[in-house]
Amino acid sequence: MANLKFLILNGPNLGHIGKRQPEIYGSRTMDDMPELLMQVMGDKAEEVDLVHFQSNSEGGLIDRLEQAREEGVDGVVFNAGAYTHTSLALADCLAWIGIPCVEVHISNIWARTDQPLRQQSLMGERCVGVIAGFGILGYALGVQALFQRLRG
Numbered sequence: 522m523a524n525l526k527f528l529i530l531n532g533p534n535l536g537h538i539g540k541r542q543p544e545i546y547g548s549r550t551m552d553d554m555p556e557l558l559m560q561v562m563g564d565k566a567e568e569v570d571l572v573h574f575q576s577n578s579e580g581g582l583i584d585r586l587e588q589a590r591e592e593g594v595d596g597v598v599f600n601a602g603a604y605t606h607t608s609l610a611l612a613d614c615l616a617w618i619g620i621p622c623v624e625v626h627i628s629n630i631w632a633r634t635d636q637p638l639r640q641q642s643l644m645g646e647r648c649v650g651v652i653a654g655f656g657i658l659g660y661a662l663g664v665q666a667l668f669q670r671l672r673g
Contacts, residue, residue, distance in 0.1 A: 524570045525595040525671055527664055529554070531575040532582055532602035538627070538657060546627045547656040557661040562668065569664060579604055583614045590618040596667035597622040598660050605630070605642050615647035621670060622648045623663035629654030 529551075534541060539550035549557075551573060558566040572594070574585045582601065589597060597620050604611055605624070615622055624644055630653050645651055650666055652659040 522568070524568050525668060526570045526572065526593070527596045527598060527667060528585070528589045528594050529571055529573045529660055529664075530582065530585060530597055530599045530601075531573075532579075532600060532604045533577040535600055535602050536575045536577070549657045551657065551660075553657060554660060557658055558664060561658075561661040561665050565668060568672070569668060571664070579608055579610060583610060586611075586614050586618055586620075589620060594620055595671055596620060596664075598625055598663035598667065599623070599644070599648070600625045600627065600660070601644060605644055607643065609643055612643045612647050615644060621667055623666055624648040624651040625659045625663045626651075626653035627656055627659065 531538070538546060539548050554571065558569070562569070576582050576585065582604070586597070599622050601608065601611055601624070605626070624642060630642070632654065642651065649670060652662050652666070655662065
């Protein structure tokens with residue numbers, strides 16, 4: 522059976538995970554993903570091919586999602602950063618491309634009571650699930666969830 526191909530997609534300001542505000546987002550980096558994936562999935566991690574993409578541009582994220590559809594990507598793990606709370610365009614794109622998506626947030630957006638706007642997601646209803654508050658482990662959990670959904 523062929524490996525599943527998943528896109529790990531990161532939005533604005535997420536190109537510096539592990540360095541940017543570690544008190545909120547932690548100090549682990551995306552370089553830790555293979556290790557985290559092995560911890561979460563064990564040998565099943567070998568059945569997954571990950572492609573990473575980050576853009577600070579809303580249009581760049583939409584272009585990459587549309588490209589993922591053309592490439593036959595099986596699933597998307599998506600942290601849209603601040604666009605989560607503001608982008609109808611990303612929500613619309615997720616609605617039509619037909620790729621299962623897990624929305625991921627490094628911090629727990631619902632605990633961000635200092636900024637109520639950050640407690641809403643315009644993308645959430647277009648995703649099969651949401652994982653928030655577990656640092657970059659959330660990406661590995663998102664991959665695991667998509668794997669289970671697609672392979673059972």
